Amino acid sequence: xGQLIVNGLALGSIYALVALGLLMIFNxxxxxxxxxxxxxxxxxxxxxxxxxxxxLPIAIAWIVTMAAMALIGIVFMVxxxxxxxxxxxxxxxxxxxxxxxxxxxxALIIWGPLPxxxxxxxxxxxxxxxxxxxxxxxxFTFATxxxxxxxxxxxxxxxxxxxxxxxxxxxxxTARLVGIPVQRTIAVAFASGxxxxxxxxxxxxxTYLAEPTMGGSLGLKAFVVSVIGGFGSLPGAVIGGLSLGLxxxxxxxxxxxNFRDAYAFxxxxxxxxxxxxxxxxxKTSEKV
Amino acid sequence: MSPAAILQARGVTRRFGGLVALDHIDLDIPRGxxxxxxxxxxxxxxxxxxxxxxASPADAGSIQLDSREISGLKPHRIAQLGLARxxxxxxxxxxxxxxxxVKVAAGCRxxxxxxxxxxxxxxHRRTETAIDEAAREALHTxxxxxxxxxxxxxxxxxxxxxxxxxxxIATKPRILLLDEPAAGMNMxxxxxxxxxxxxxxxxxxxxxxxxxxVRFVMDISDRVAVLDFGKKIADGSPAEVQSNALxxxxxxxxxxxxx
Amino acid sequence: xxxxxxxxLVAAGALSIPLLTHDNYVIQLLNxxxxxxxxxxxxxxxxxxxxxxxxxQAAFYGLGAYSTALATKFGLPWxxxxxxxxxxxxxxxxxxxxxxxxxxxxxxxxxxxGFAEIVRLIIVHWEPVTGGTSGLRDIPGIDLLGWHPxxxxxxxxxxxxxxxxxxxxAARIRHSTVGRAMIATxxxxxxxxxxxxxxxxxxxxxxxxxxxxxxxxxxLYASSIRxxxxxxxxxxxxxxxxxxxxxGGMGSIPGCVxxxxxxxxxxxxxxFLGQWYLVLYGLGVIGIIALLPGGLASVISVRKLxxxxxx
Numbered sequence: 001x002g003q004l005i006v007n008g009l010a011l012g013s014i015y016a017l018v019a020l021g022l023l024m025i026f027n028x029x030x031x032x033x034x035x036x037x038x039x040x041x042x043x044x045x046x047x048x049x050x051x052x053x054x055x056l057p058i059a060i061a062w063i064v065t066m067a068a069m070a071l072i073g074i075v076f077m078v079x080x081x082x083x084x085x086x087x088x089x090x091x092x093x094x095x096x097x098x099x100x101x102x103x104x105x106x107a108l109i110i111w112g113p114l115p116x117x118x119x120x121x122x123x124x125x126x127x128x129x130x131x132x133x134x135x136x137x138x139x140f141t142f143a144t145x146x147x148x149x150x151x152x153x154x155x156x157x158x159x160x161x162x163x164x165x166x167x168x169x170x171x172x173x174t175a176r177l178v179g180i181p182v183q184r185t186i187a188v189a190f191a192s193g194x195x196x197x198x199x200x201x202x203x204x205x206x207t208y209l210a211e212p213t214m215g216g217s218l219g220l221k222a223f224v225v226s227v228i229g230g231f232g233s234l235p236g237a238v239i240g241g242l243s244l245g246l247x248x249x250x251x252x253x254x255x256x257x258n259f260r261d262a263y264a265f266x267x268x269x270x271x272x273x274x275x276x277x278x279x280x281x282x283k284t285s286e287k288v
Numbered sequence: 289m290s291p292a293a294i295l296q297a298r299g300v301t302r303r304f305g306g307l308v309a310l311d312h313i314d315l316d317i318p319r320g321x322x323x324x325x326x327x328x329x330x331x332x333x334x335x336x337x338x339x340x341x342x343a344s345p346a347d348a349g350s351i352q353l354d355s356r357e358i359s360g361l362k363p364h365r366i367a368q369l370g371l372a373r374x375x376x377x378x379x380x381x382x383x384x385x386x387x388x389x390v391k392v393a394a395g396c397r398x399x400x401x402x403x404x405x406x407x408x409x410x411x412h413r414r415t416e417t418a419i420d421e422a423a424r425e426a427l428h429t430x431x432x433x434x435x436x437x438x439x440x441x442x443x444x445x446x447x448x449x450x451x452x453x454x455x456x457i458a459t460k461p462r463i464l465l466l467d468e469p470a471a472g473m474n475m476x477x478x479x480x481x482x483x484x485x486x487x488x489x490x491x492x493x494x495x496x497x498x499x500x501x502v503r504f505v506m507d508i509s510d511r512v513a514v515l516d517f518g519k520k521i522a523d524g525s526p527a528e529v530q531s532n533a534l535x536x537x538x539x540x541x542x543x544x545x546x547x
Numbered sequence: 548x549x550x551x552x553x554x555x556l557v558a559a560g561a562l563s564i565p566l567l568t569h570d571n572y573v574i575q576l577l578n579x580x581x582x583x584x585x586x587x588x589x590x591x592x593x594x595x596x597x598x599x600x601x602x603x604q605a606a607f608y609g610l611g612a613y614s615t616a617l618a619t620k621f622g623l624p625w626x627x628x629x630x631x632x633x634x635x636x637x638x639x640x641x642x643x644x645x646x647x648x649x650x651x652x653x654x655x656x657x658x659x660x661g662f663a664e665i666v667r668l669i670i671v672h673w674e675p676v677t678g679g680t681s682g683l684r685d686i687p688g689i690d691l692l693g694w695h696p697x698x699x700x701x702x703x704x705x706x707x708x709x710x711x712x713x714x715x716x717a718a719r720i721r722h723s724t725v726g727r728a729m730i731a732t733x734x735x736x737x738x739x740x741x742x743x744x745x746x747x748x749x750x751x752x753x754x755x756x757x758x759x760x761x762x763x764x765x766x767l768y769a770s771s772i773r774x775x776x777x778x779x780x781x782x783x784x785x786x787x788x789x790x791x792x793x794x795g796g797m798g799s800i801p802g803c804v805x806x807x808x809x810x811x812x813x814x815x816x817x818x819f820l821g822q823w824y825l826v827l828y829g830l831g832v833i834g835i836i837a838l839l840p841g842g843l844a845s846v847i848s849v850r851k852l853x854x855x856x857x858x
Contacts, residue, residue: 032652034656080833084837087840090598090652091793091836093652094786094790095832095833098790098832098836099829101786101825101829102833105823105826105829106826108822109826220664224661227654258668258671258672259668261664265660268658269658269661272650273646273647277654343741364739364742366741368743372742373741375738380734380735380738381739384727389731391724396743396744400723400725402720405720406716408719456742
């Protein structure tokens with residue numbers, strides 16, 4: 001039981017990280033990025049190329065990956081967001097899905113279809129209390145989530161950027177009129193969103209291996225997490241992510257492991273039927 | 289209630305968070321007249337139309353259309369029962385042409401079976417002909433019949449407003465709610481619009497005209513109600529309202545100071 | 548109904564293709580393209596006209612195929628099997644459609660993706676019945692009152708007939724109170740309601756008709772290819788169906804058919820590109836969305852091809 005909780009929370013931390021990346025982009029430009037999972041996959045493979053193929057020290061590999069992801073985030077913005085400003089959400093959704101297809105197949109061309117592993121940045125004997133084993137990598141995953149969450153919270157609430165981001169989200173045109181560097185704010189949002197996914201990828205690869213097709217279901221789960229936790233809410237993303245990790249782990253153990261991937265969707269559909277705009281709703285409202 | 293009132297509102301209230309956008313509005317609109325509702329920006333005029341038409345229902349109060357309670361009904365039911373409206377910020381169907389825009393409304397009470405549609409049986413053809421005639425007649429009334437086959441979003445602004453009116457009257461309403469129909473029109477277009485409104489009145493449609501521009505409504509209106517901060521502060525003949533001290537202070541006076 | 552010369556030309560061309568080639572591979576590819584066209588015409592009701600994002604269309608397609616396969620394998624006569632398959636799909640569309648009527652944009656997208664994923668997981672893991680990932684083989688063929696069509700060409704004519712029917716029904720509905728009300732619902736839900744349109748009813752109706760189109764195509768797929776596996780009805784397939792609709796031109800009936808044919812045949816023609824094909828596919832879709840919002844239908848003026856347009 002205790003072990004299941006630890007494993008569930010470790011998995012959930014990864015969902016939470018992807019959801020936090022989704023949130024950075026959503027909170028600034030109100031776009032749901034359906035390619036967020038593919039960004040995670042890219043993070044994992046860039047990490048593997050740096051650490052395994054190029055034999056860089058793992059810490060350097062992490063830094064290289066994060067820098068590369070920031071760049072990819074900006075390229076993503078230029079290709080996907082800029083040409084579609086002000087178009088219907090449906091077309092934006094389809095564009096991000098298409099971008100996911102592009103990234104996944106590029107990865108297949110570059111890295112091939114076989115699953116590969118990435119070493120964890122931490123080593124050492126697992127921690128044990130009361131019969132529960134916490135591997136060093138799991139502990140590192142929790143620690144990373146806490147650090148990321150704290151940094152993101154400070155960024156959004158205590159810095160100029162956070163205020164700029166909120167202003168951009170609320171009214172893009174006015175934000176531009178009052179001289180907010182809208183383009184740069186959005187670029188930072190996309191870059192940091194991609195970096196967060198990349199970190200999740202670096203954390204997934206040591207436990208679950210990396211393969212080019214891994215992004216699809218992880219990205220969808222980040223969305224489910226956002227629905228459970230409420231779109232755009234920082235604590236919501238974390239609570240939603242951890243709960244989903246627990247639900248899947250317990251569901252796989254006590255109900256059926258074949259349907260492990262279905263639990264997320266069943267819960268999401270249930271939540272949406274009861275609350276069509278998510279558990280905590282979105283801030284945006286429609287004018288009649 | 290007076291038997292002649294076609295629309296009767298009692299205590300209609302609408303809140304947005306802490307803001308009371310409509311505060312216990314009572315309104316009696318006698319059959320066959322042009323009733324105007326005026327008020328400064330943000331006084332609750334559009335909120336009133338939204339509440340009456342069911343687009344954004346009231347939180348409290350009763351609304352009766354021809355003695356039938358309509359508050360709480362879905363907007364399409366209210367439309368079918370005979371209350372039509374236009375929108376201040378134009379909402380046409382961009383993927384339909386001008387005639388089809390009106391046909392949507394003209395078909396609002398025809399229950400066609402899919403079977404009839406697919407087989408194209410006589411009942412279906414009869415319905416389509418009736419809808420086509422009704423839609424063309426509505427376009428004719430507002431003077432847009434020559435644009436019937438054009439794309440709705442290619443019309444000039446003033447004609448888009450007229451198309452909104454054509455669409456609304458194609459539902460064969462008992463009462464028509466016009467939300468700032470003259471906004472963005474020039475003098476000639478506004479005058480033509482006034483003529484259209486009196487023509488509608490002469491065909492027996494009751495009109496509720498919401499306007500920002502006081503001068504525009506005074507000549508055509510039989511009665512004028514004034515809203516300010518969500519409250520009705522006056523209701524009467526145009527002359528009575530114009531001489532009402534509250535109105536002058538709250539609305540006309542303020543306008544003069546700004547001018 | 549007026550039949551334009553363009554349309555007659557297209558019909559004559561379609562009917563004479565089997566005279567020009569006897570290559571079974573080509574005809575088989577065309578058969579699949581035609582089935583995709585039927586599915587996309589169905590998607591056009593939901594997404595093209597009523598404006599609901601629906602990534603569940605491939606699941607309805609699969610549900611139709613699996614129901615037909617199971618019913619005919621069980622021994623039901625083909626006609627009865629296909630009707631029961633269509634009934635299953637219609638019921639499934641109610642199950643998904645009713646509770647999701649009020650959802651919008653990304654919420655609706657995710658719910659339909661989730662529905663498709665649940666259907667896929669059931670197909671993959673309910674192995675004794677569905678055959679799991681290896682699928683079902685030796686599905687009984689079409690039996691139309693004792694006539695058993697043989698070979699690709701006979702099947703081709705059946706598909707063409709069903710496609711023609713699907714197009715005629717779509718064109719009739721488009722130019723009726725129902726079709727106009729659907730498009731009005733997409734363009735402005737609130738204006739449609741205030742014009743007396745029951746928008747929730749329209750959304751549900753569009754969802755059901757669209758699913759039934761997919762169910763019919765799925766039924767034909769199972770009974771003509773006679774082998775089905777979950778891959779043909781995956782979430783990726785749902786995305787491809789959606790891109791056929793967008794590339795062809797949302798809302799345009801000839802656009803749907805052209806988009807489905809083009810994007811089914813193109814991958815085969817570009818096979819030499821290997822994995823690069825999907826990279827270019829994705830970039831191509833992004834390019835079309837950004838540069839050509841009306842799809843192919845807006846470039847080639849196919850307006851004249853519209854059926855039954857009252858003039």
